[in-house]
Amino acid sequence: MKRVDRRTVLKIAAAGLGAVSIQSVELAAQEAELPFGAEFPNLDSLTTGRWWTKGATAEQGGNANGKPKPRAGGTAPPSMEVPRNEVVAFAVYTSDHGVLKMSTQLFPLKPDEERVARLELWRDDRWTEAARAEVLYPGWDAHFRLEPWDATRDVRYRVRHGDEASFEGLIRRDPIDKDEIVVANMSCNSSRTTGQRSEIVENLKRQDPDVLFFAGDQTYRHTEHTAGWIEFGLQFRETTRDRPTITIPDDHDVGHGNLWGENGKRSTLPGGADGGYHYPVEYVNLVQRQQTWHLPDPVDPRPVERGITVYFTRLRLGGIDFAVLEDRKFKSGPAGKIPQMGPRPDHINDPAYDPQSIDVPGLQLLGDRQLEFLRTWGEDWTGAEMKAVLSQTAFCGAVHMHGSRDARLLADLDCNGWPQSGRKQTLEALRRVRATHLCGDQHLAVVVKHGISEFGDGPYAFTSPALVNTIYGRWWHPADEQPGPNPVPDSRLPWTGDYFEGLGNRISMLAYANPADINDEKQRADGYGICRFNKQTREITFECWPRFAHAADDSRQQFPGWPVTFSVDANDGRKPIGYLPEVSLDGLTNPVVQVIEQATGEIVSTIRVRGNRYRAPAYTAGKHTVKIGRDRPDAKTYVDLLPQATAAAGVTRGP
Numbered sequence: 111m112k113r114v115d116r117r118t119v120l121k122i123a124a125a126g127l128g129a130v131s132i133q134s135v136e137l138a139a140q141e142a143e144l145p146f147g148a149e150f151p152n153l154d155s156l157t158t159g160r161w162w163t164k165g166a167t168a169e170q171g172g173n174a175n176g177k178p179k180p181r182a183g184g185t186a187p188p189s190m191e192v193p194r195n196e197v198v199a200f201a202v203y204t205s206d207h208g209v210l211k212m213s214t215q216l217f218p219l220k221p222d223e224e225r226v227a228r229l230e231l232w233r234d235d236r237w238t239e240a241a242r243a244e245v246l247y248p249g250w251d252a253h254f255r256l257e258p259w260d261a262t263r264d265v266r267y268r269v270r271h272g273d274e275a276s277f278e279g280l281i282r283r284d285p286i287d288k289d290e291i292v293v294a295n296m297s298c299n300s301s302r303t304t305g306q307r308s309e310i311v312e313n314l315k316r317q318d319p320d321v322l323f324f325a326g327d328q329t330y331r332h333t334e335h336t337a338g339w340i341e342f343g344l345q346f347r348e349t350t351r352d353r354p355t356i357t358i359p360d361d362h363d364v365g366h367g368n369l370w371g372e373n374g375k376r377s378t379l380p381g382g383a384d385g386g387y388h389y390p391v392e393y394v395n396l397v398q399r400q401q402t403w404h405l406p407d408p409v410d411p412r413p414v415e416r417g418i419t420v421y422f423t424r425l426r427l428g429g430i431d432f433a434v435l436e437d438r439k440f441k442s443g444p445a446g447k448i449p450q451m452g453p454r455p456d457h458i459n460d461p462a463y464d465p466q467s468i469d470v471p472g473l474q475l476l477g478d479r480q481l482e483f484l485r486t487w488g489e490d491w492t493g494a495e496m497k498a499v500l501s502q503t504a505f506c507g508a509v510h511m512h513g514s515r516d517a518r519l520l521a522d523l524d525c526n527g528w529p530q531s532g533r534k535q536t537l538e539a540l541r542r543v544r545a546t547h548l549c550g551d552q553h554l555a556v557v558v559k560h561g562i563s564e565f566g567d568g569p570y571a572f573t574s575p576a577l578v579n580t581i582y583g584r585w586w587h588p589a590d591e592q593p594g595p596n597p598v599p600d601s602r603l604p605w606t607g608d609y610f611e612g613l614g615n616r617i618s619m620l621a622y623a624n625p626a627d628i629n630d631e632k633q634r635a636d637g638y639g640i641c642r643f644n645k646q647t648r649e650i651t652f653e654c655w656p657r658f659a660h661a662a663d664d665s666r667q668q669f670p671g672w673p674v675t676f677s678v679d680a681n682d683g684r685k686p687i688g689y690l691p692e693v694s695l696d697g698l699t700n701p702v703v704q705v706i707e708q709a710t711g712e713i714v715s716t717i718r719v720r721g722n723r724y725r726a727p728a729y730t731a732g733k734h735t736v737k738i739g740r741d742r743p744d745a746k747t748y749v750d751l752l753p754q755a756t757a758a759a760g761v762t763r764g765p
């Protein structure tokens with residue numbers, strides 16, 4: 111395949127229309143009909159090559175040539191051919207520590223159209239061009255990075271193409287002065303149900319979240335990511351256009367049913383359980399570029415094997431410090447690495463199996479690089495009052511029935527409950543900094559409090575429901591139909607409390623939203639989560655809204671079991687054996703305090719505290735070090751502090 115020198119094209123495209131026309135025709139001729147290789151003619155076929163001859167709409171039911179077209183469950187994406195004043199489909203952005211990053215997605219362009227998108231900002235009562243960027247092929251995306259960025263003011267923006275096309279929105283200022291930061295927690299947007307998402311979007315607009323988190327499966331079009339991403343953008347652009355948006359791709363976004371990325375190797379086993387990616391590196395990187403380029407720069411940008419890019423990063427917004435993880439990329443695939451216990455390497459249904467037998471040494475979950483990131487992120491509280499972790503899926507298998515009402519499965523290795531050692535390491539990292547976890551993927555909304563060594567000693571986590579669940583129903587339904595020990599008092603749900611899930615992990619089930627009838631669109635238990643971080647009360651509230659709720663009108667319309675409210679400090683549920691002697695916080699206001707167990711050198715906790723004196727809880731006997739600082743524990747150190755049993759030590763929870 112002949113490569114086009116993009117810089118040359120850009121220069122010519124920017125130079126003038128006459129030159130563009132001639133050069134662009136040539137460009138289109140050179141532009142690969144099959145940019146992902148002859149072996150993969152179906153990848154992004156609706157938006158590559160002579161795409162305008164392949165156009166199809168859901169109404170037409172076929173393409174212009176009468177040939178079959180790529181479908182997801184029998185539905186077609188929207189037409190890729192639009193009036194030319196509508197070619198800028200949408201934009202998504204984030205801003206963090208003085209950098210604005212915005213990605214815009216265009217509908218595919220024609221050979222005589224220029225390959226440049228322009229970002230304009232409304233300043234001093236007029237539109238001013240702030241940046242231009244090449245429209246990339248394949249993909250038809252373009253990316254703007256503005257630095258320095260002043261996040262103290264709202265700024266109107268518009269993305270333009272040519273003379274006619276424009277997409278307008280608002281870059282919000284950082285809501286640092288708000289007491290409550292609101293995150294919408296969303297995932298799994300079935301492509302089998304086409305068309306707008308008005309019922310969800312209208313409710314979101316009324317609830318007005320400060321940031322949108324789409325945890326994955328934004329599209330299920332597998333081989334047609336660009337068309338699927340455009341479809342997603344059209345569905346949600348009335349919410350994404352005027353607030354920061356975090357999108358991270360999951361398995362279906364890169365064309366998989368399940369994904370164990372295993373550091374980027376190539377997967378050859380149908381189902382992918384051997385680890386790695388089925389599709390070419392260029393396609394995986396295209397998906398990641400479209401969905402994640404606009405996130406803050408990756409904290410550790412070295413690609414994994416074969417040049418597959420990484421995007422795990424950190425976003426601070428309104429005083430909440432989000433770690434954005436890639437829980438699929440480094441994870442080991444189960445096939446050939448653990449004893450197989452059924453027809454599929456990733457499913458276990460033998461009630462006699464020993465969960466420890468599959469926790470084989472050397473298996474990866476987040477991988478060393480992301481664990482290192484969590485470590486450094488945990489010690490840096492600059493701009494942060496609370497921390498949260500965002501990733502694709504849950505650190506447990508909080509589900510019993512998979513796919514249909516009576517299809518019971520003991521353990522599914524596609525979740526982060528496996529490998530168990532990796533789960534433990536990750537949850538300990540969250541607990542140390544009292545971070546809350548938000549994720550999606552499961553198609554079953556749940557709130558759990560993780561148990562690491564004991565029930566209730568780990569952080570809270572909220573798995574969002576599927577936004578639109580035409581794909582896959584799941585249910586929480588213990589075989590004995592009994593609540594666990596310590597059920598939620600007065601819950602409207604019958605099966606809450608402490609459980610060992612199928613991988614042997616401890617979870618306390620606090621709320622779940624089972625579908626009542628997956629054949630009834632109104633009863634599939636799809637919808638979205640809202641997570642409220644209240645910096646004043648230091649409480650976090652999870653809400654779970656059905657897709658067809660009238661949200662702003664009546665909070666009782668949430669799924670039974672929600673809302674769930676807890677103190678941020680309860681993300682660390684360890685029971686102290688005592689408290690270290692009180693230390694002075696040295697005149698610092700709300701400083702960061704780190705506690706280290708001296709015998710092991712292990713960090714016990716790193717948190718921001720309130721007040722000017724502090725007694726740290728201790729969970730082991732022996733000497734401890736306490737470090738204090740404004741944003742990092744770097745200003746003052748107290749050593750050889752021994753836990754003291756006090757009246758407070760009798761209390762089961764920390765301060």
Ligand SMILES: [Fe+2]
Nearest residue numbers: 298327362551
């Ligand atoms: Fe999904």
